[in-house]
Amino acid sequence: MGHSRWRLARERELAEGHRETAEVEQERQEHRVSMALAKVVYDRRVELGLSQSELATRTGLSQAKISRIEGSDTVPTLPLLAKLAKGLNASLNIAIDEDDAQVTLTAHEAA
Numbered sequence: 798m799g800h801s802r803w804r805l806a807r808e809r810e811l812a813e814g815h816r817e818t819a820e821v822e823q824e825r826q827e828h829r830v831s832m833a834l835a836k837v838v839y840d841r842r843v844e845l846g847l848s849q850s851e852l853a854t855r856t857g858l859s860q861a862k863i864s865r866i867e868g869s870d871t872v873p874t875l876p877l878l879a880k881l882a883k884g885l886n887a888s889l890n891i892a893i894d895e896d897d898a899q900v901t902l903t904a905h906e907a908a
Contacts, residue, residue: 830893831869833900839867841885841902856884 817825842852842863849863856863857880865871866881873881882889887902 826898827872828869830891830898830900831872833898834873834891835867835869837889837900837902838863838881838885841887841904842867844904845885852884856880858884 842849847855849867850860852858853860853863858877862871862877866873878889882902885902887904890899890901890903892899
């Protein structure tokens with residue numbers, strides 16, 4: 798089953814009153830946060846014209862770690878997030894509510 802068909806089936810089930818378990822919903826929320834972080838890191842890196850290797854050098858991380866972050870395959874620690882923000886010359890903002898998560902990078906002004 799393709800992703801679009803799976804999504805439609807899930808939406809239909811929810812509309813019919815089917816509810817996911819709390820555990821499944823928690824996993825979805827964690828995945829949404831991870832995907833949002835991956836997107837802002839990738840977008841900012843591309844905006845700066847950096848390769849993953851160049852960002853790795855700027856952050857003191859490995860290229861493989863940058864790849865895992867951009868692929869949302871890792872749960873970064875707070876110190877790692879601080880290194881990312883510094884390497885991307887931006888402030889990282891994460892807002893997590895019960896049903897939503899917002900991740901943004903705000904570029905620092907050039908000196």
